[in-house]
Amino acid sequence: MSFKKFDQQTFIVDTANAYTNRQISKREFLRKMGLAGVGFSAFSLGMLGNPRGLRRGSMLGTEAFADGLPDNQAKWLKEVGSKFKGAKIRYSTESTPPSVVLNQIKKEFTDPTGIEVEVEIVPLEQVLAKATQDVQGQLGSYDLYYLDQSWISMFQPDCVDPVAYYKDKPELAMPDFDWDDFSKPLVKNVAQVEGQWMGIPFDIPIFTLMYRKDILEKHKIAVPTTYEDFLAAARQISEAEKGNGVFGTGLQAKSGHYSLECDWSQAVWGHGGSIFNKNKKFSGNDEQGIAGLKWYQELLKVSPPNSTASTWDGQFEMMHSGQVALVQSWDEFFPGLDADDSKVKGLWEPAKPLTAKKLRSPSDAGFNEQPNLGHQGGSCISLSKYSKNKEAAWIFMQWGCCKEIMTRCTLLGGFAPMRNSSFADPRVKAKAKVGPGTTRHLETVKWVIDNAMATEPHMALWAGLSTNEIPTELGKLLTGQAYGGDPQKCMDALAKDIDAKVKDAGLL
Amino acid sequence: MVSHHAQSLAVDVQVSSTTRRSVWPRFLTSEHPFPWLAPITALLLAFGVYPLLYALWLSFFKRNPITRMNVFNPTWNWGKLLADERVWGAIGHTYLYTITALLIELCLGLAIALLLDSDRKGYGSLRALMTLPLVVPPAVTGMMFLLMLDGSFGVLSMGLVSLGLWPPQYPILASSGSALAGILLADIWQWTPFMVLIMLAGLRALPKEPFEAAAIDGATPSQAFFRLTLPMLSRIIALAVLIRGVDLFRIYDYVKVMTDSGPGTATETLTSYAGTIYFKNADFPYASTISLFTLLLVIVTSSIFIKLFKVRF
Numbered sequence: 001m002s003f004k005k006f007d008q009q010t011f012i013v014d015t016a017n018a019y020t021n022r023q024i025s026k027r028e029f030l031r032k033m034g035l036a037g038v039g040f041s042a043f044s045l046g047m048l049g050n051p052r053g054l055r056r057g058s059m060l061g062t063e064a065f066a067d068g069l070p071d072n073q074a075k076w077l078k079e080v081g082s083k084f085k086g087a088k089i090r091y092s093t094e095s096t097p098p099s100v101v102l103n104q105i106k107k108e109f110t111d112p113t114g115i116e117v118e119v120e121i122v123p124l125e126q127v128l129a130k131a132t133q134d135v136q137g138q139l140g141s142y143d144l145y146y147l148d149q150s151w152i153s154m155f156q157p158d159c160v161d162p163v164a165y166y167k168d169k170p171e172l173a174m175p176d177f178d179w180d181d182f183s184k185p186l187v188k189n190v191a192q193v194e195g196q197w198m199g200i201p202f203d204i205p206i207f208t209l210m211y212r213k214d215i216l217e218k219h220k221i222a223v224p225t226t227y228e229d230f231l232a233a234a235r236q237i238s239e240a241e242k243g244n245g246v247f248g249t250g251l252q253a254k255s256g257h258y259s260l261e262c263d264w265s266q267a268v269w270g271h272g273g274s275i276f277n278k279n280k281k282f283s284g285n286d287e288q289g290i291a292g293l294k295w296y297q298e299l300l301k302v303s304p305p306n307s308t309a310s311t312w313d314g315q316f317e318m319m320h321s322g323q324v325a326l327v328q329s330w331d332e333f334f335p336g337l338d339a340d341d342s343k344v345k346g347l348w349e350p351a352k353p354l355t356a357k358k359l360r361s362p363s364d365a366g367f368n369e370q371p372n373l374g375h376q377g378g379s380c381i382s383l384s385k386y387s388k389n390k391e392a393a394w395i396f397m398q399w400g401c402c403k404e405i406m407t408r409c410t411l412l413g414g415f416a417p418m419r420n421s422s423f424a425d426p427r428v429k430a431k432a433k434v435g436p437g438t439t440r441h442l443e444t445v446k447w448v449i450d451n452a453m454a455t456e457p458h459m460a461l462w463a464g465l466s467t468n469e470i471p472t473e474l475g476k477l478l479t480g481q482a483y484g485g486d487p488q489k490c491m492d493a494l495a496k497d498i499d500a501k502v503k504d505a506g507l508l
Numbered sequence: 509m510v511s512h513h514a515q516s517l518a519v520d521v522q523v524s525s526t527t528r529r530s531v532w533p534r535f536l537t538s539e540h541p542f543p544w545l546a547p548i549t550a551l552l553l554a555f556g557v558y559p560l561l562y563a564l565w566l567s568f569f570k571r572n573p574i575t576r577m578n579v580f581n582p583t584w585n586w587g588k589l590l591a592d593e594r595v596w597g598a599i600g601h602t603y604l605y606t607i608t609a610l611l612i613e614l615c616l617g618l619a620i621a622l623l624l625d626s627d628r629k630g631y632g633s634l635r636a637l638m639t640l641p642l643v644v645p646p647a648v649t650g651m652m653f654l655l656m657l658d659g660s661f662g663v664l665s666m667g668l669v670s671l672g673l674w675p676p677q678y679p680i681l682a683s684s685g686s687a688l689a690g691i692l693l694a695d696i697w698q699w700t701p702f703m704v705l706i707m708l709a710g711l712r713a714l715p716k717e718p719f720e721a722a723a724i725d726g727a728t729p730s731q732a733f734f735r736l737t738l739p740m741l742s743r744i745i746a747l748a749v750l751i752r753g754v755d756l757f758r759i760y761d762y763v764k765v766m767t768d769s770g771p772g773t774a775t776e777t778l779t780s781y782a783g784t785i786y787f788k789n790a791d792f793p794y795a796s797t798i799s800l801f802t803l804l805l806v807i808v809t810s811s812i813f814i815k816l817f818k819v820r821f
Contacts, residue, residue, distance in 0.1 A: 126787065128787070128788075128790070129786070129787045129790065132576075132790045135576070136576055136792075154573075254768070254770065255770035255771045255772050256768050256769050256770045256772075256773075256784070257768060257770075304659070304660055305659050305676065305677050305678065305679050305682060306658065306659030306660045306679045306682055307682075308679075308682040308683075308771055309658075309659060309679055309681050309682035309767075309770075309771070314660075317660070317661075318660065321660075321661075323660065460573045460574050461573050463788070463789075463790065464573075464788050464789030464790065464791070467788040468784055468785075468788040468789055472769075472770070472772060472773060473772075475770050475771050475772040475773075476684075476771075476772030476773065477772075478771075479682065479683060479684045479770075479771035479772055479774070480684060481684040481771060481772035481773070481774055482772060505572070505573050505574055506572075506574060507574070
């Protein structure tokens, strides 16, 4: 069918209005739009605040948009959810891809249920502050908590065990929710504390290696597999590409920011160290910890100078603009690197993270720390014990974490899902090619999750230590404000400070 | 004259005793100031005095991060504050920032005000243009300068580097030696117009006769400025410095947005440190103590200034 411009526009307007007025289905709407030559293509998540790595160019996939919940779940949503019509649930979250996408498609939940959902998307530290204030006064201002793995243990007394709640409230249980479908390592490291379920895994950024294949091929450099190889390759590239403004690597080394602590802890684990030892003393100042920090200091020399002012956003920007060639960092960057506005579309490749000579055993680390190759920064979504709309919030939580919606979130943004079925979904596999919202890195990500996931200590003080004390002192060292470039002095000062705080909290 | 006029107005308003009793509550027809001050007093109590007292009360508790309970321990936070090196560093940065910004904004503001103090055509528009930065929210200004000073892509940074005025290996906001200067740049851009406005108002209010007399006596423009303009403006200047100084002492937005107190603690001020302790460590009692300490410093410093420069309100 062909249209003249005017007729075509009229047709589009009429179709859109018909869909808005619910006179036609989504499938029919998309079919007609297709006839009119209108595709639903890229939308920029980078415009939505401050996500890890500005996931630009994610695709609003038409097939995903056209698919809905299975019939039994759609029926459950309408029948059970509408019992709570008029309830208003609130939660605050960091601007992570699943949060942003869920906020985008929440209408699909609010329309059939009549439950209002208010999502506050704020910076990470504000999420922590809001949740802390809420549990402090047991206010119930927020029905759901977004809990980053680094603070999850702080909230151990405040969350409803979702698996137990699912069994205890069969009348509210979503059919075929399939708890066993969640990736086991994610459940263990992101959603549980000491074996107790705290929430449902929701977001899993994890460290992988990413490299510019064109630059490596140009200089005949093999993809690095060890920390030593990585540094050597970064040095070689920096030297050779200096004239082109390309650096070997780029870091998220902003002082006083959690991103620097993430980089540092991975360097320490990769050199056989840990943040705490089995005696619950800070061990960043032992031989392995110092080796890791020295390696990181060397990396800084072959990174853009702005690395010390960059968080994950800045690091992504370095990759996205073609400024760096090798990075070991968050996998969530990857879909954005293949976006249409990327200067390096199709040039980055994913690989397994760097291997360590010898990893420290979790039994030799403290506070349930799991030293490994891939630093995870996952989060879970949890039901507040103090919620005044617990049932309505629970309905939303199940909807947001069910197979179809989680898969949809992955299709919309190209980031790692929490469920094994989403990894295996043919729609997800079909997007494993160069293009916006690519999923071609997910095979690597799944391997890291299943085999090499590293987890920070689980302790009540960790939120403060990981976002204030550790990255602030590291920042002083890396920018020359203190310690005269001596990593031992910096780590010894930190050890003294942290051990005193741990002791004062009664954790030693 | 004015009071007489007011009295006559009061007399002119005829309110019958019946109306007074049955229609209007008594305080609405009262001439006593208290009923009229009550709403604003209530607001001040609710949003000024109560938070202050609550912060003071909180400062006498020690927070247990495990149980999240605040345990009464009146000396804990104050002792911690006195032993905290970061507090003393933050005091230094706060004073350095306040004094530097004040001096630059005052000198620039006065110079620009002298230039704009004219009735010639176009100057009115220039004066209006000068006020534009004042209407931008500080957080937005901070974000603007953060982008302009970005070491990799910032237009200001790149401009300075390409002109050979700045070494590329030391990005302004990522180097402990220059980060505070970067924040100052944002503050000066935004708040110099405030000084300009106050100085202009002062200049325009000066009597013309002394200047005419000085001109007849053969005084040069610089003599007129130093012997007439500056002395006559001194009260206005002192007041502007006091208002702006108190404001600068509480700087938070630019630091939070542009450097988050970094690199290291190179730009950490008292308020940004309090914010860090509050938002990141969730140690509300200690954050309250730092805030109270900041208030004490502001009161002491401004009192000394008022005494020293005989500021009159």
